[in-house]
Amino acid sequence: MFTILVYKSRVQIDMSASDVYQLVKAAAVKNANRDISGVLLFDGDYFLQYLEGPDGEIRDLYNSISMDSRHRKIVKLMEDQSPTRRFGVWYMHAIDVNTLHGDDLNEILSQGASFQPVNLGLPSHDRVLKMITAFASASWTDNDSHFEPENWEFQIKPSQFNAVVNTKNAAPCQFAFQPILNPISGEVSSIEALIRSQSGGPPSDCFKGLSPEDLYLFDLESKQYAFELASQMNLGKCKLSVNLLPMSLVRIPNAVERLLSYITDVGLVPQQVIVEITEEESITNFEDFQSALKSLRSAGISVAIDDFGAGFAGLTLLSRFQPEKLKIDRQIIDGVHYDGPKQAIVKAIIECAHSLGITIIAEGVETVEEWCWLQSVGVDLFQGYLFARPKLNGTPDIQWPVLKQV
Ligand SMILES: Cc1cc2nc3c(=O)[nH]c(=O)nc-3n(C[C@H](O)[C@H](O)[C@H](O)COP(=O)(O)O)c2cc1C
Known part of the structure; x- marks a missing residue:
């Protein structure tokens, strides 16, 4: 062999x-x-x-x-x-x-x-x-030689958002915040609220030991703390992204109405919110899920598919529901600049999404080489340690790429 x-x-x-x-x-x-x-x-x-x-x-x-x-x-x-x-x-x-x-x-x-x-x-x-x-x-050419890693350096620029925020109420969890940005225009498109345990531990600590029904309720109710923190950030045109299990929208009665009241209670408007559907489990009742998505959309909340390419968040979901934004799973992003199959997959996702008017986000971007490759093939927005690490109860400083002076 x-x-x-x-x-x-x-x-x-x-x-x-x-x-x-x-x-x-x-x-x-x-x-x-x-x-x-x-x-x-x-x-x-x-x-x-x-x-x-x-x-x-x-x-x-x-x-x-x-x-x-x-x-x-x-x-x-x-x-x-x-x-x-x-x-x-x-x-x-x-x-x-x-x-x-x-x-x-x-x-x-x-x-x-x-x-x-x-x-x-x-x-x-x-x-x-x-x-x-x-x-x-065929003659093989690179997309844009402008995006060569050696041409870029990174500079921290002062954040436009409030760096520290707090909840008034004793919360059963905390949130860390990480920006999703356009490195070329210098705009922060949204800030994602990532759930942490009361002691700042990983998301799994928050959900440990909960029955499925309690988990969906906790998933939904925890968002009120994310909105409360975000309301103090001075978001301006920037949006807040929150993660939600699809079945939380289906299983919890009046889930969308509850979400809307959490948003307006703290003085935000639905148009400032993106719900990222984390499809870790299969959607068992697609009709109900789709009707919950319709209610979200008609209220003005944007929807993104998270972890696209991992688990259940795949082509079948996309064929039945087209979100405003699609986040390519970090496992596909990791090492994409030296991996031919990953490159072919990312290019195909971009072509498909752009033909449907969907914005593409690359998550988990950690190296300048990954960013340059993804930027050159047309990824719209970026999230990852290369630009900013999540910050507990606040917004982190952002490292922006700047063309080196020659
Ligand atoms: C495009 C390209 C193809 C190469 N192909 C081979 C190869 O097939 N076999 C090989 O021994 N070295 C190849 N090399 C050279 C190796 O990169 C390396 O220089 C060589 O293996 C070092 O051998 P040494 O450690 O014995 O000096 C290639 C280099 C380039 C740039």
Whole structure:
């Protein structure tokens, strides 16, 4: 069994075709010792490399290649297992796609596959061959070179919101607040209220030991403290986001009316509030859920789908209900700048959401590399440690990206 790996990368320094052939000549000698075979395609700006061989050797080599300063923006497109090699006759073979004509590529690839004990030809639905063909036929470009991590530095700017807030009543929980922002326009779009236990512990501490019905009631009633705190923040045009389990809207009688009275009791208006539907559980009665959503919308409250792409918050929900905002789950965001499958998923979500007029939020953004990639493909709003950590009973300072002066 072999491990197979495909990545793409961007040529870092001016490398001529002969430089690449030199690199591949040296690589082939080393690969022979490691039992690795494959192809390296290049078009002057980008590389696409396919590697096949023993698992440990492929991992070691990919680590070295990832750290090689002759290229950058290395994105792994595929890692899989295969019973046979595709290009066993080559320890590494270079293909300059600028020199290809007509059926050249197929002929070259067939030659590479010609060692196979039973020559089955090139399978037409082979993912590796499809990636190679796509690279050879299209020019791959980056979206916007302006969003290069090295061009940006971060500066803390004074917050426009009140930094410390308090509840008048003894609350059974606390809230930490984290901004959701547009780093380019410098606007804070909303502030999310994240529930914490009375001692500031994680959300799970608040819900521990509650029966399902008590949990829905607590989920709903706890929001009054979030609204009370937010009413002291000087929100202005910025909105407050609160999380709600979908079944809290269904199971608690008059849930929407209760939510509205919590909002108006502290002097906020429904238009200042976004309800983020955290779909951790399946929605058992969609008709009732949909009618609760209608009441929220008709009262002026915005709705967002939270954790999109995780658990139940997926395409079926989106096909039945289109929110104003959609938050891509943090697990998809984590390491998106070097992960090909995640990149393909994020681009597809953005295209789908934008065609429906839905604003996309990336949550859990922690590195400048993640932000730059997400910004360049059109994510609208951002939330994460890179910009601000949640602050208990107050609004945190925000680190804004600023273009470095050259
Ligand atoms: C696009 C690209 C492809 C590479 N492919 C290989 C390869 O297939 N095999 C290899 O040994 N080194 C390859 N290298 C070089 C490695 O990054 C690294 O320089 C080399 O493995 C270091 O070998 P050493 O530790 O023996 O000096 C490649 C480098 C680049 C930029």
